[in-house]
Amino acid sequence: MSQLWDFSGGIHPLEHKDISTSRPIRRCGIPERLILPLQQHIGDPAEAIVEVGERVLKGQKIADVKTGMGVPVHAPTSGIIESLTEHPVPHPSGMADWCITLKPDGEDQWCPRNPVDDFHALDRDQVLEMIRDAGISGMGGAGFPTNIKLRPPRDRKVNTLILNGAECEPYITADDMTMREKADEVVAGLKVMAWILRPERCVIGVEDNKPQAIAALRKATEGTQTEIAVIPTKYPSGGEKQLIQILTGMEVPSGGIPADIGVMCQNIGTAVAVAQAVYQDIPLISRTVTITGEAVREPGNFEVLIGTPIEYLLEQAGVQQDKLSRLVLGGPMMGYTLSTEAVPVIKTTNCVIAATASELPAPPPEQPCIRCGECAEVCPMELLPQQLFWYSKSTEFEKAEHLNLFDCIECGACSYVCPSSIPLVQYYRFAKDEIRVQRAEQLKSDRARERFEARQARLEREKEEKELRRKERAKAAAEAQAKKQAEAEQATAEGGAVDERSAKSAIVEQALARKKAKAEANQSSPASQPAAEKPDTEALEKQLSQARSKLETMQSMLDDAKAQQADNVEKLERAVAKNHDRVKRAEEALAEARNTPGTRPTEPQSTH
Amino acid sequence: MAFVQQSSPHAHRARPTSRVMLWVLIAALPGLFAQTLFFGWGNLINVVFCITVAIVSEAALLRLRKKPVAFFIRDNTAAVTGLLLGLSLPQFTPWWVSAVAVISAIVVAKQLYGGLGSNPFNPAMVGYALVLVSFPVAMTTNWAEPAMLWEGAPGFGETLATIASGQQTAIDGWTMATPLDEYKHKIARHTATEVLAHPTFGDGIAKGWEWVNAAFLAGGLLLIGLRIITWHIPAGFLGGLALMSLAFGSNADLYAPLSLHLLAGGTMLGAFFIATDPVSAATSHQGKLIYGAGIGILIYLIRTWGNYPDAVAFSVLLMNFAVPFIDHYTPPRTYGHHKARRGVPGSQG
Numbered sequence: 001m002s003q004l005w006d007f008s009g010g011i012h013p014l015e016h017k018d019i020s021t022s023r024p025i026r027r028c029g030i031p032e033r034l035i036l037p038l039q040q041h042i043g044d045p046a047e048a049i050v051e052v053g054e055r056v057l058k059g060q061k062i063a064d065v066k067t068g069m070g071v072p073v074h075a076p077t078s079g080i081i082e083s084l085t086e087h088p089v090p091h092p093s094g095m096a097d098w099c100i101t102l103k104p105d106g107e108d109q110w111c112p113r114n115p116v117d118d119f120h121a122l123d124r125d126q127v128l129e130m131i132r133d134a135g136i137s138g139m140g141g142a143g144f145p146t147n148i149k150l151r152p153p154r155d156r157k158v159n160t161l162i163l164n165g166a167e168c169e170p171y172i173t174a175d176d177m178t179m180r181e182k183a184d185e186v187v188a189g190l191k192v193m194a195w196i197l198r199p200e201r202c203v204i205g206v207e208d209n210k211p212q213a214i215a216a217l218r219k220a221t222e223g224t225q226t227e228i229a230v231i232p233t234k235y236p237s238g239g240e241k242q243l244i245q246i247l248t249g250m251e252v253p254s255g256g257i258p259a260d261i262g263v264m265c266q267n268i269g270t271a272v273a274v275a276q277a278v279y280q281d282i283p284l285i286s287r288t289v290t291i292t293g294e295a296v297r298e299p300g301n302f303e304v305l306i307g308t309p310i311e312y313l314l315e316q317a318g319v320q321q322d323k324l325s326r327l328v329l330g331g332p333m334m335g336y337t338l339s340t341e342a343v344p345v346i347k348t349t350n351c352v353i354a355a356t357a358s359e360l361p362a363p364p365p366e367q368p369c370i371r372c373g374e375c376a377e378v379c380p381m382e383l384l385p386q387q388l389f390w391y392s393k394s395t396e397f398e399k400a401e402h403l404n405l406f407d408c409i410e411c412g413a414c415s416y417v418c419p420s421s422i423p424l425v426q427y428y429r430f431a432k433d434e435i436r437v438q439r440a441e442q443l444k445s446d447r448a449r450e451r452f453e454a455r456q457a458r459l460e461r462e463k464e465e466k467e468l469r470r471k472e473r474a475k476a477a478a479e480a481q482a483k484k485q486a487e488a489e490q491a492t493a494e495g496g497a498v499d500e501r502s503a504k505s506a507i508v509e510q511a512l513a514r515k516k517a518k519a520e521a522n523q524s525s526p527a528s529q530p531a532a533e534k535p536d537t538e539a540l541e542k543q544l545s546q547a548r549s550k551l552e553t554m555q556s557m558l559d560d561a562k563a564q565q566a567d568n569v570e571k572l573e574r575a576v577a578k579n580h581d582r583v584k585r586a587e588e589a590l591a592e593a594r595n596t597p598g599t600r601p602t603e604p605q606s607t608h
Numbered sequence: 609m610a611f612v613q614q615s616s617p618h619a620h621r622a623r624p625t626s627r628v629m630l631w632v633l634i635a636a637l638p639g640l641f642a643q644t645l646f647f648g649w650g651n652l653i654n655v656v657f658c659i660t661v662a663i664v665s666e667a668a669l670l671r672l673r674k675k676p677v678a679f680f681i682r683d684n685t686a687a688v689t690g691l692l693l694g695l696s697l698p699q700f701t702p703w704w705v706s707a708v709a710v711i712s713a714i715v716v717a718k719q720l721y722g723g724l725g726s727n728p729f730n731p732a733m734v735g736y737a738l739v740l741v742s743f744p745v746a747m748t749t750n751w752a753e754p755a756m757l758w759e760g761a762p763g764f765g766e767t768l769a770t771i772a773s774g775q776q777t778a779i780d781g782w783t784m785a786t787p788l789d790e791y792k793h794k795i796a797r798h799t800a801t802e803v804l805a806h807p808t809f810g811d812g813i814a815k816g817w818e819w820v821n822a823a824f825l826a827g828g829l830l831l832i833g834l835r836i837i838t839w840h841i842p843a844g845f846l847g848g849l850a851l852m853s854l855a856f857g858s859n860a861d862l863y864a865p866l867s868l869h870l871l872a873g874g875t876m877l878g879a880f881f882i883a884t885d886p887v888s889a890a891t892s893h894q895g896k897l898i899y900g901a902g903i904g905i906l907i908y909l910i911r912t913w914g915n916y917p918d919a920v921a922f923s924v925l926l927m928n929f930a931v932p933f934i935d936h937y938t939p940p941r942t943y944g945h946h947k948a949r950r951g952v953p954g955s956q957g
Contacts, residue, residue, distance in 0.1 A: 007943075013619050170619060241943060254944035326612040332619040339611060353618075360618045367625055367683060368725030372886040373838070381943040384891055387935070402949055404942040412617030419625045420725075426615045 002203070002227050005249040007242045009380040010234040011413045013170050013333065015209060020173045020292040023300035025181055028289075028316055033082070034102040034307030035344035036062070036073050037089045041143035043562075044068030048100055054081045057111035059283050061133075062100055069562060071135045071145050076285040076305035079104040090329055090343045092336040099344070102307065113281040124196055127278060134277030135284045135347075140164060140267030143348040146274065149266075150196050152259045153560035159262035161199040162247060163190050163271055165206040165213065166231060166238030169331025172351040174288040175268040177301040179206070179213035182272055183220035189271030190226060192278050197264065203227040205243050207234075235333060236411040240265045242380050254407055255568040257561065269350070289345055291317040293354035295324040304345050310352055311341040317354075325357035332360065333412045367420035375414035375424060381407050385414040389424050392431035397438070400431050408432075436570070443574055447581065454585075476517030484510055537593050544586040551579040629684030631836050635827035636691055636881060642823035643695065646816030647752040649767040650699025654706055655691055657771075661710040662690030669719040685724055689713050692732035695877055696921075697739075700750035700770050705743050709735035729928045730888045736921040748917060751786050754808065754816030787814035787872045789917040791864045800860040814872035821876040828880025837884040840893050844900025845879040845907075846870065852908035863912055873911075878903070878920035888928045895931075895938035902927045902934075 039045035046063035056062055056075040064072040080103045087099040119127050132147035152158050163186070167175040179186055186204075194202050204221075206214050208230050217228050231237055231246050241252050243265060250261045258264055269287060276282040285306055292299040297318030304313060310327070327338040330351055353360075375385035383404055391400035405428060414424045484506065558572040643651040666686035670677045693709050713735030721727040740747045762770065787808045794803045809815060831837045849869055857863030869875065874882075883889065883903050890899035906923035910916065941948040 011621070013621065245943075251944045254942065256944070324611070326614065326618065328618055330616075333617040335616055335618065337611060337613050337615075337618075339613060355618070357612075360612075360614075362612065362614065363620050364624065365679070368723065370625060370685075370725045370887050371889070371891055372625075372628065373891060374835075376891065376940075377835070377838070382940050383942055384939055386891060387939070403939060404945065404949065407942050407944060410616075415617050416620055417623075418620075419623055419628050421620065421624065423615055425617065429615075 002229055002247075003249070004229065004231060005246055006232075007237070007245045007380050008382050009378045009413060010236065010242075011378050011416055012233070013235055013416060015233075016171045016292070017173050017176070017209065019171070019294075020290050020299045020301060021176060023298070025177050025288055025301045025303055026316075028302040028304040028308060028313060030077055030104045030106065030108065030305065031308050031312035032103070033309070034076055034079075034104065034305060035087050035309060035342075036076075036100045036102060036307040037087075037344065037346055038063050038073065038098045038100065039070075039089075040073070040306075040346040040348065041071065041137035041145060043070040043137075043145055045098065046070055046073050048084055050081050050100070052081050052083055055079070055105070056081060056102070057109050059113065059285060060111040061135075061283075062102075069145060069148060071132055071137050071147070072283075073100070073306075074135050074283040074285050075102055076307055077102070077104045078107050078109040088340050088343050090338070090346055090349060094339040115279060115281040119192065119278050120195065127192065127196060130281075131274055131277055134273070134282070136270065136273045136277060137284075137347050138267055139269035139273065139287060139347060139350070141348065143346075146266075146270055148559075148562065149264070150193060152197065152264065153257075156259040156560075157262055158197045158199050158259060158264045160201045160203065160248060160264070161190070161194055161197055162243060162263060162265045163202075163204040163268060164238060164240070164243055164265050165204050165210075165217070165268045166243055167210070167268075168207060168233070168235045168238035169333050169335075169351075170235075171292050171353050172290050172331050173292075174290045174301055174350045176210045176213050177290075178268055178272060178288050179210070180216050183213075183216035185272045185275045186217065186268055187220040187224070187226065187271075188279065189273070189275035190266075192274050193266060193271065199264075201227070203229050203247055205229045205231055205237075205247055207231055207237060209233040235413065236380055236409070239380065239409055239411060241409065254404065255571070284347060287345070287347065287349070289313065289349055290351040291354070292351065293328075294356045294359045295320050295354035304349075306345060306347060308345045309341070310338065310343055310345065313345065313352065314341060314354060319354055323356045324354050326353075326355045326360050328353040328355060328360070333416070334410065363421040363423070366422050369420055369422060372419060374417045374419065378413040378417050380411060380413065381409060383408060385424055388431070389422065389427050392427040395431075395434070397431055397435050401435060405431055405435070439570075439574070443577065450581075473518060477514060480510055480513045480517060483513070537590060540586065540590040540593050544583065544590055547579065547583040547586045551576065551583050554579050625683045625685070628836055629688050631834055632688050632831065632881065633684065633691055635830045635836075636695065636824070638827050639820060639824035639877060639881075640695060642820040643699075646754050646819060647699050648762060649764045650701075650752055650771070651695060651697075653764075653768055653771055654697050654699070654701060655694030657703060658694035658697075658706055658710045659687050659690035661707050662686040662693075662714050665711050665714045666719070669715055670723075673719065673723070675723065680724065683724065686714060686718075689718070689732045689735075692877075692882060693735055695881075696732070696736055696874060698747060698750035699752035700767070702746055702750075702773070703771050705739050705746050706771075708742070709739040711735075712738045725887055727887055728931070730882060730885045730924050732885075733882060733921040733924045733928075736918070737925055740916065740918055740921065744916075748789075754810065754814075786917060787817055788864060788868060788911055791868060792911070792917075795862065795864070800865070813867045817873065818871040821871045824876035824880060828876060831880060831884075837880070837886075838893065838896065840896035841884045841889060841900040842879040844897040844902075845883050845904045846875075846900075848901035848904025849875065849908055850904070852905050856908070857912065869908065869911070874918070874920045875907075878907070878924065882920060883924055883927075888924075888931065890931050890934045890938065892935070892938045892940050894940065895934045898934050898938065899927055899931065902930060 044065050046065045048063045050056055050062045057078045058075060060075045061072045062075050082101040082103045084098065084100055086096040088094065089097040089099065116122065128147045128150060136146040137143040138146060138149065165175055165179055190202060202225065204217055204226065206217065206228065214228060214230055221228060229247055236242055237246055240258065244258055244263050245251055248263060252258050253260055273284045286303055287306065288301050289304045290301050291313055296314065297320060299317055302313065302316060327341060328335045329338050329349065330336065332353060369386055369389060371386050373386065379385055387403055388400050388405055408428050410425050410428065412425050418424060554572060554576045558576050561569045561572050640651060640655060663681060663686050667677050667681055670680050690710055693713060697706055697709065713731040717729055717731035717734035718727045790806055790808050791803055828842060832839050850866055853866040853869045857865065883900060890896050903923045906926055907919040910919035910922055916922065937950050939948050
C-alpha cells in the first residue's frame with residue numbers, strides 16, 4: 001500500500017452511482033444518422049476529406065487536421081456522407097458548429113485494418129503517430145490530443161504516470177464500468193503509455209467506492225509493478241491537481257503543468273482507446289457513456305458510436321419525456337445543461353443525466369453573502385471564494401486576480417455548500433472572461449501604440465531629413481550669391497559697363513549654378529545621414545535572426561505547454577504573437593534597408 | 609422541448625442561512641436555561657422581548673427600503689441579533705433600554721449599512737455599546753443576584769413588572785455588582801481571599817456565572833460540531849484572554865485570576881456566539897485566529913485597566929475595525945503557490 005496524502009477542502013455529495021451500475025455495459029446500436037462534429041477537442045478543427053454523397057467504411061478517416069494541433073475524425077460505421085452543415089454541438093453555449101452527417105447503411109462494414117504484430121519493434125514516434133491517426137484525444141475532460149500529451153517537453157522527464165480512475169463526480173459510472181469490464185484493456189493501454197514515457201512509477205488511482213473495479217484492476221495488474229491506489233471517496237479527488245496531490249504529495253505549480261513535477265495523468269477511457277488503436281488498429285469511433293437520472297427507465301452504461309444523437313441514446317435507456325426537466329451533459333458538479341437533445345455524443349462525452357424536476361431542483365433565490373466561510377472550508381485549491389465573489393461582483397478584477405482567481409478549477413464545491421445559494425462559480429467564470437477580454441484589448445492597444453510610435457519616429461526622421469536638405473540648399477544658394485556678388489564687384493572694379501544682356505546671362509548662369517548645387521546636395525544627402533538612423537543590413541539581419549530564434553523558443557514553449565494543457569498557454573500565446581510582430585517588423589526593416597540605395601555598409605560621409 | 613437551463617453545479621446541499629441561524633438559536637438555549645435558573649426570569653423575558661423588537665424593526669426597515677420583507681425575515685438573522693442582546697443585557701434592564709439597544713442594532717448597525725452581509729460591525733454589540741455608554745446606571749445596576757431563585761427571588765410577574773415599569777431605580781435587594789467588577793474594585797484594598805468571601809463568588813469561581821459560562825461553552829461546542837462555526841475564533845479569543853491573564857494577572861492579590869476571566873461575565877457567550885458573527889469577523893483561518901486573539905487581549909485590557917465593566921462589546925467592535933486590515937494580510941497559500949499573496953494591489957493596507 002503506497003502512501004496517500006489528503007487535499008484540503010472537498011465535499012461528499014450524494015453519489016447516485018448505483019443507479020447506473022446495476023446493468024453491464026450495453027451496445028447502443030446504430031442510429032438513423034450520425035452527427036460528427038469537426039471539432040471534438042481542444043485545438044484546431046478538422047477538415048472534411050470526403051465528399052457529400054461518398055460511401056465510407058467503418059473506421060475510415062473522414063476528416064483530418066492538416067495544420068495545427070488536432071486529431072482526425074473517423075466514420076463510426078459504413079454509410080453515405082449525407083451533408084456537411086452546421087448543427088448544434090455539445091457546448092455550454094448551445095452553439096452550432098460544422099458537422100459531417102453520416103447516414104449508416106446498416107452493413108457496418110470495416111475498412112481494411114493493419115494491426116501491427118508487436119509495437120515494441122516500432123519507433124516511439126511511430127506509435128505516437130498511430131495514436132494520433134486513431135483520432136484519440138483525452139476522454140475525461142477537456143479532450144486534449146493524446147499523442148501530444150504523451151510527448152512530454154524535452155527537458156521534463158515523467159517519473160510518475162497516473163491513470164485517473166477516481167471518477168469523483170456523482171452519477172457518472174462510465175470509467176467504473178469500463179474498469180470492471182475491460183480491466184485488461186485498461187492495463188494494456190497503460191502499458192503502451194508506460195512504454196512511450198518510461199516512468200519509474202505507474203499508478204491507477206481509484207476511489208474506494210468502486211470495489212468491483214478495484215478487484216478487476218488488481219487481477220489485471222497481477223505480477224506487474226503497476227500500483228492500484230485506493231483513495232478515499234471525496235469530491236473532487238478526480239481533479240488532476242487533487243489526484244496528483246493525493247498520490248504523490250506534490251502540488252502542480254500554479255500556471256505550470258504536471259510534467260513540471262514529473263507527473264502525467266491519463267484517463268481510463270483514453271487508456272482503452274490507446275490499447276485498441278495500438279493492438280487492433282481500431283480508431284476512436286465509440287466510447288462508454290453513462291445514461292442516468294430519474295427520467296430514464298433503464299439507466300446504465302452504453303457503448304455508443306461517436307456521433308450518436310443524445311435523443312437516440314435517451315430512447316435506448318427508456319426516457320420518459322413527461323418527467324424530463326433538465327438534461328445535463330457531464331456530472332452534476334461540473335457538467336452543463338443542454339438546450340436540445342439533438343446534439344451528438346463526442347469523444348469527451350462521458351455522461352448524460354436526464355433529471356426530473358425533483359431530482360435536481362432549481363436552487364432557491366440568491367441571498368446576501370454573510371461570509372460564513374463554508375466555501376473556503378471546502379475549496380480544494382485553498383482559495384478564499386467569498387473574497388473572489390466579492391471582487392468579481394464589484395468588478396474589481398485586479399484584486400480577484402491577485403487572490404489567484406485563475407487557480408480556481410471551477411469544481412463547484414463552494415456553490416454546493418453556499419447557505420445563501422449564491423452561484424459562485426458563475427461569478428468566477430464571468431470574472432475570468434472579463435479579464436481575458438481586457439487582456440486581449442490590452443494586447444491590441446499595445447500593438448496600436450507601438451505602430452503609432454513607429455510612425456511618429458518615421459515622421460520625425462523625415463522632417464529632420466527635409467530640414468537637412470533645406471540647409472544644404474540654403475548653403476549652396478548663399479555660396480552662389482557670394483560668388484555672384486564677387487563677380488559683380490569684380491565687374492564693377494573692371495569698370496566695364498554692364499548691359500542688359502550680360503546681366504541676363506549672369507542670371508542664367510546663377511540659376512545653372514543653383515541647379516547644380518541642388519543636384520549635388522541631393523546626391524550627397526542620403527549618404528550624409530547619420531549612421532545610427534540607417535542601420536546597416538548586417539545589424540538588421542542579426543536583429544532578425546535573433547527575433548526569429550526567440551520566436552522559435554516561445555513557439556516550442558507554447559507547444560509544450562499546450563501539450564500538457566498548462567495554465568500558462570494564454571500567456572505564452574500572447575508572447576508568441578508579440579514575437580511574431582517583432583520578426584515581421586525586423587523583416588520589413590531589413591527589406592527596406594536593402595531597397596534603399598546608398599545604404600551599403602560604407603563609411604558615412606561627413607555632412608560638413 | 610424546453611429543458612431547464614442552469615449553470616453548474618446542479619447539485620446543492622441545502623443548509624440555508626435560515627437553518628444555520630436556527631441552530632445558533634438552539635445552541636444558545638442551554639445558556640439561556642442556565643441564566644434563568646441562576647438569575648431568574650429576567651434574561652428570558654429580555655430574550656423574548658428583544659427578538660420581537662428585532663423582527664418588527666427589521667420588517668419595518670425592509671419595507672422602507674422596499675426589500676422583500678418575508679424573504680429576509682425568514683433568514684432568522686434578526687432573531688439571532690435579538691437573542692444575543694437579550695442574553696447580554698442585565699436581567700432587570702428597563703424595557704426601553706433594551707428596545708433602544710435592539711433598534712439601534714437592527715436599524716443603524718445593520719439595515720442602514722445595507723442589510724444582511726453588509727454591516728462592518730457586529731449589530732448586537734453596537735446596540736449594547738450604545739446603551740452602555742448612554743445609560744450607564746441602568747446598565748450596571750440591574751444585574752440580578754446570582755442563585756436568587758433559592759433565596760426569595762422575585763417571581764416571573766415581579767420581574768416582568770420591574771422590567772416593564774421602566775424605572776431606573778433598581779431594587780437594591782435583588783441586584784448586585786457582577787463578580788469581575790466586584791473583584792476589580794475590591795482587590796485594591798483587600799486580599800484575594802477576602803474578596804472571594806463576598807457572596808457573589810459563592811463556593812466556586814463565581815456563583816452561577818460559572819454554570820452559565822459552561823452552558824454557553826457547551827452550546828458553542830455544538831456549533832463547532834455542526835460546522836456552523838470553526839474553532840479558530842473561540843480558540844484565539846480564549847487563548848488571548850488566558851495568555852494575558854497568565855502574563856499579567858498571575859498574582860491573584862493584584863488582579864482577577866484566570867478562572868474568573870474565563871468563567872465569569874460574558875466570556876463564553878462572547879467567544880462562541882458574539883465574536884463568531886461571520887459578517888463582521890475575519891475570513892481566513894489565520895485571520896480568525898488573529899481576530900479572536902485580538903478580542904481576548906482587548907477584553908483583558910479593558911477588564912483590568914478600563915473604566916467600563918463590560919469588555920466584550922468594546923473589544924469585538926474594536927476588532928471589527930481591524931478586520932479589513934487582518935484580511936488584507938492573511939489570505940491562505942493557494943495550491944501550487946510557494947507562498948500566500950499578502951495584501952491586495954491598489955488598496956492601502
